[in-house]
Amino acid sequence: MTPLLQIDDLTIAYRLADGSGFQAIRDYSLTMAPGEIVGIVGQSGAGKSTIGKAVLGLMGENATIEAGRIRLSGHDITRARDVEAIRGRKVGYIYQNPMTALNPVLTIGEQLLESIVTHTGRRGAAARAYAVELLEQAEVPQAAERLSKYPHQLSGGLCQRIVFAIAICARPALLIADEPTTALDVTVQKAVLATLERMARKEGIGILLITHDMGVVAQMCDRVQVLRRGELVEEGATRQLLLHPAAAYTRQLMAAIPPMDRRLDRFDVIERQADSPGRERGIAYLRTARDGFAPSGSALLSVRGLSKTYPAPPRSGQDAFVALKDVSFDVRAGEVLGIVGESGSGKSTIGRCILGLQQPDAGAAITFRGRSLQPGRRDRAALARSLQCIFQDPYSSLNPRMSAAVNMTYALVAHGLVAARDARRLAGDLLEVVQLPRDAAGKMPHAFSGGERQRIGIARALAFRPELIFCDEPTSALDVTVQAEVLNLMKDLREMLGLTLVFVSHDLAVVRQMCDRVLVMSKGEIVEAGAADEVLLRPRHAYTRDLLASMPRMAET
Amino acid sequence: MASFIIRRIGQSAVLLFIMSLLVFVGMYMVSDPVAVLAGDDFTAADREALARSLGLDRPLPLQYLAFLGNVLTGDFGQSYVYNRPVLDLIFERLPATLEMVCLAMVLGVAIGIPLGIWSGLNRRHPATRAVSFATTVGYSIPNFWQALLLILVFSVWLRWLPASGRGDTVPLLGAGWSFLTIDGLRHMLLPAANLAVAIVCMQTRLTRSGTEEVMFQDYMMFARSKGIPRWRLVNRHLLRNILIPIVTITGLELGALIAFSTVTETVFSWPGIGKLLLDSIYRSDRPVVVAYMILITVMFVAINLVVDILYALLDPRIRYS
Incomplete structure (x- = not known):
């Protein structure tokens, strides 16, 4: 034939x-x-x-x-x-x-x-x-x-x-x-x-x-x-x-493929691992100020009755779009909270409301360490330092006209947290923390691969020494081996620095590897919440079961 | 869409009001009609009488209000110089400019867009480099010098085309038009070509960069993988996607040319409104200048409205609400 x-x-x-x-x-x-x-x-x-x-x-x-x-x-x-x-x-x-x-x-x-x-x-x-x-x-x-x-x-x-x-x-x-x-x-x-x-x-x-x-x-x-x-x-x-x-x-x-059936300590991929004075200095910098942080296990962020409605265009005949409907949850200090769901389920909207990038509907109460997060409040700037974000798309989340170093530190300098003359050294230290060479600081974003850019994005978020980082699909644009490297890095950093993360992902296996607790979102509502192992292995809600059943899996081959 | 158009017209009314105020005050500050109109032998009393007869003795706000009141009843006043209604003067001259500019635009678009698409699709062809060079040069040549060059070559050396005037005109809709006679067209060709050179260059460059950009889009790759004929690829898939910037620039250029092709009209003695504007500014003929600027504003607003409507027709993702 x-x-x-x-x-x-x-x-x-x-x-x-x-x-x-x-x-x-x-x-x-x-x-x-x-x-x-x-x-x-x-x-x-x-x-x-x-x-x-x-x-x-x-x-x-x-x-x-x-x-x-x-x-x-x-x-x-x-x-x-x-x-x-x-x-x-x-x-x-x-x-x-x-x-x-x-x-x-x-x-x-x-x-x-x-x-x-x-x-x-x-x-x-x-x-x-x-x-x-x-x-x-x-x-x-x-x-x-x-x-x-x-x-x-x-x-x-x-x-x-x-x-x-x-x-x-x-x-x-x-x-x-x-x-x-x-x-x-x-x-x-x-x-x-x-x-x-x-x-x-x-x-x-x-x-x-x-x-x-x-x-x-x-x-x-x-x-x-x-x-x-x-x-x-x-x-x-x-x-x-x-x-x-x-x-x-x-x-x-x-x-490098995140498994669903068990939780790995680390992915088994080859990595550069080198301790250097710069890296140690960077870690020491990131550790300071953590003494004042909320004790592990206490409620760091609490969200109550969070709704977000996008009004329909006038006279379009459409209904208003409800992106979030009465969402309530807590984030405890030191934990990684996963939020899963399909696109359009409202995952990212939660993040934007928490970060103050979007105004929730009236009646929502978001409190961070007991203080209300309301737009327009005077201590908003101070709170912004405590809340940082790692974005989904490493290609568009770095300013293409700024070097890696400036991308990481310009906001720090603008907030007056770091003197301009110290920023360059800090940028080098942070690059080493995320396992990039420190002389990459002067390079422009286009000279980096997607995985390297995402490391820069992580370093930028860490630089503020935030108490909570919102990670919006941080690895969904990356290859599976690169994803494994970046996830390993995030696991390491979390262990070293005791980070509190809200980790949004549509990939259940990634959530399984990274998260302690998980919220399952569907059409703007939380349909199931609980310990990651519990929810992902013994789902109670039909939607969660659907989501799990849809995953392409190799074990069945 | 209807509410968008209504809103736009409302905004235009505000714009027109501001425009008229600016032009009126501007003309008041830079020129004194009495000084220009008065003869050498005028006494102070004569000048005062002249000012009174033109209504220029009143304070500026009152003059402006009187002007505004007249405009609202459709009366833009009389020219100081010609002593005739301003609108008559403008509409007499407008057809000459309109037909010349339209011919230039047609030439520019008909040559520029195909040339731009061709050079965008054949980026490595030697002719593309030549086109790129020629369009840069063509866009940079000073307009008046290029006009003289055209006259030298086509009127003086080759003796193919007349160098000035409008030629035979045919009355239509109460005005004379040159484009309906062979002689008129022959007269129009050089001034129109003079304007068209810059348009061709602009359209070519714009179309070429649009083509280069769109050809790399995923949907062009997918369309090529479908094995459809090449003309469909270019005429439907490519052209529809590059037209928006072209329409924008064409609209702006059209307006600018109608309003300000003064240099070309002067060199070719083409009796259009650009020349009228220049003459009126020199002679401090304030009513003509003010009416002219207001009409030009109306025209720009109208062109932009048409361009916005064309956007929505060209790109289904654009909706006005």
Whole structure:
């Protein structure tokens, strides 16, 4: 039987701005049978997406195929001229982020119909009927009505289903799915993957699934390849590879995945560990002033009757949106309180209300060490020092025009807590505390990787010596191994400094690893609260059970 | 949308009031119509009589209130110099400017946008570098010098096009228009081209940078992966997304050109309103200047309103409430 996709000894190089070349893919080979689902896993930068784009000839203009051949059902499609004929027709592409894959200014209908008209020859009413049929296959509810909608009017899950419909409209033999569910909520992710798999199996469509998520691989793939820095590390049947990885790198990758069934002291990843005078000085700095902190176990922050309503636009006919409804909880000094829930459940809104970035509805009482946190109060500035935040997106949470050092210390200097001439040394010390080299202080944010930026973000929050840090999905934008490193760092810091953290995450396994107690949020309400072990292992509420059941898991493979 | 338009009109009324006040007070401070209009042989009594006849002997607030009252009844007053209603003067001259500017705009957009898209899509093509250089130069050439150059080449050396005047006009809607006759169009071509050079350069650069930016968006990558024809990729997916900045700048340029293409009109002796404004400022013809500025403000407000409405039509994510 002719393989569906055969890639032989592929080498792809990018020409860099300084004229040198960089081989993103080296001697890579893959053979895929028709109808097979093959996963490619690896960290970001491993070259996974480059392979997918190379098959479709969609690499950037500075990338060239230096060696190797790509054949689809026996036909050579290595050259750009040959590949154009198969795009959309023989090979469909599913883009990572469904919210950005669809053109924002064109209707769903136009974007689906243009593919149908191009590839199937159907016109007018026949094309429309087929469009509705495709949307129904992709399990889009009220399919006919969606055609006149724009992408921003639909949820991410729906957008991804529409992308599926577009990708399969010409009944291609192969789908390339590049991180198809990374941008989606866990419960949505499960359903969307199930639809994708159902469509592919029914039509006998092969899928090349590019992902960093081992859970997704376990759920979907027949075979899996592990990629590292452009080279194939290991390849095998999914179950075999996940349960008995042969390569050291694969084992390391597996060790970085937060397990659900037990709590680790630390993740087993290789780290730089060096004690230096600067690091010790930094830790000493962070420890001082802690004597005045609330005794461990006492209620540090208490939230009572917190609601937040966003009024509907006037005359829009919509109802006001209730982001939070009567939420009450305590944070005890020294604990890590997890808040879990899907996007839109109100997790981040809690943080914004606590930090004073948003005004809650009347009637809410937020007290910190017995003092009320009200906007406009004179001691707000003092309280702001005690409450800090670590943000979700390390790419946008650092000021791109300030060096790492200035990013960490400018607010400290503005508050008058540190003299400007001491700020540079403190920044160096703090960098060492978060295990970055101190001479990185002068570099600009763009020179750092995502994980390094998040370390800078952590250092910035710590610099105030706050009593409570609100961590808003601090690792959700990071690779699994980088996440493991950052989580290890946070565990270490918490142990050394006795930090009190409110840890928001949609990833239950991460919460399991990090948190003492956990609140489960759904639609602005707390549906379940308790000790993390209790709630996550023996959930009482149906929603928590749903959330747990939606997690892609390997243990079942 | 309706409430947005109504609100915008309300804001415009305030804007117009402030504008009229600024222009009125400004003109009062910088010019003395009596000094310009009076002959050398005027006695002090003659001057006083002249001031009284023009209503200039009253204190400024009263003058302004009288002016405001007249405007509200649609009367912008009489020109001191021509002794005719100001609005007649302006509307006589306006068509000349309008048609010249519109031709320039059409030329600019029709050349600039395709050129910009092409160079945005072919970033490494040698011609793109040439386009980039040419548009920088074209945008930097002083307008009057470029006008002289055009006259030298096309009127003096090649003798293809006339260098000044409007040519034959055809009456339409109570005004004379040049664009309806061949001779009129021939006269219009050079002044319009003189304005169009800067527009072409601006539109090309704007379109090119928009194209380069949009081509890297995820949705363009996804659209390419769909295997749809290239013209669809460019005309629907690309163009719709780069039009918003282009519409903004086109609107602003249109307004600016109608109001202030004085230099071009002067060099080509094109009898438009820009020349009228300049003459009126020199002669301290206060009613003309004030009425002109108010009309220009109205025009800018109208253009901006149209631009805002176009935004909402171009981008479904924009909704006014």
